[in-house]
Amino acid sequence: MLHTALPALLMMLALGAALGFVGGLFGIGGGIIVIPLLVVGFGMDQAVAQGTALVMMVPNLLIAWRRYSQRHPVALKTALQIGMLACLTTWAVAHVATRLAPDTMRTVFSLFLLALAVRLLTKAPASPTAVAPPPRSLRCMPLVGVVGGGAMGLLGVGGGLVATPILTGWFRQKQTVAQSLSLALVAPSAIIALLTYSAAERVDWNMGLPLAIGGLFTVSAGVAVAHKLPEKRMQAAFAWMVLCTAVWMLVKPLVLG
Template sequence: MPAFASLLELLPALAVGAALGFFGGMFGIGGGIIAIPLFVIGYGMDQPLAQGTALVMMVPNLLVGWWRYSQRHPVPIGRALSIGALAAATTWVTARFANALNPVTLKAIFALFLLVLAVHMLARHRTPKPHTTPRVAPRFIPLVGLLGGSCMGLLGVGGGLVATPLLTGLFGLRQTVAQAFALALVAPSSVIALIAYADAQRVDWALGLPMAASGLLTVSAGVAFAHRLPEKQMRTAFAWMVLLTAIWLLASPLVLR
């Protein structure tokens, strides 16, 4: 009976992890943007614990994605290592800072990040894409790791979401190449962020590990499903979901008094 009871407790985590893996693959993200608000709102976690637990799920997904993407879209190894090293160092510093912040303050910062991201995504779909030409010399590409690593350390997410537009807009990289560089930044940064959050006792391993395992099984299905849907409508729906989540995170302390 104890074993059966443990299985019943494990099943919800497996189901949630599978769903997060599917939606992460569907929207081309690590899943943290969905997982962290879920942990805060649905599981009652404080913000640092939610971010640390989400990283348990994100790390294997991002490492597998980095490996597979590098096979199809190889990037110069020197620049990939440089952007990854700068991002990892910045991640460690900002993650330590995040764990020292008041959880309520960190939650507000995370919600504002989601709000800005959602507004940017919605605005981008309403305006035509400009022709991108390099405006910054390629040798400065590793500096993007500073911004991406800061997001990963402070918020547990967002490294790729910040890096990819910078790489396409400032450096004129093609989208596929920019995403390959972004994965070179995010994958090692996620490992460093997880180590920092674990060192601060901000990780629920009992919840995160089952989610990570089941999420790995459904990522490919999410990617396959995404290719059957109109991309513009799918991205718009995701942006609205992020916007509503941000509004709820900001408003919930007032509504639930």
């Protein structure tokens, strides 16, 4: 029993560490990566995989949020507004999403991410001599919580993938600042989602806790690397990550049969 349990434990710790680094680097929880791995690699039910992934995501998101906030302090009022709107939208959309065809909604969301990634990658670089436009007014920024919360309610993941490009594009925030703000949206939504899945007994704590522990050791390193990379390289890396996510979500039904 011990000989079979120990390798599985080490695998979960290593996977959690890898996803914790990615989560810290891009300001996401890593659930969009670990959920299909749990389904394909461990034969886990989709709902249980999503609930188990949340065990890892919640501490990763909270630590990343704290680290980003230390470097880019966000007004508490703005963070609370974004978080509250995200939580309310997540709750409302989740109730609607349960009545919709999940495959159709997943395909629509995937195509949206694909178009977003292509736009980010094909956006013409700014001229070195051009004067950068000032950031827009932050008065409407809490509404980003509605958009990101909608994505969280629809699929349980993806809030940061949607919110970050809006914050960098429309509100003209730096990539790392945008990731800090998106974490204010995703972190509280993930807590609500975890409590909901746990109450429904859709969480495998034996797998989720090692994933979470592994991520605790690497989230801060991912945040540190994000702040050392040039702004353009971070934006390109984020766009490629969104593109890969969109492609995977489109081909996942074929892989899972």
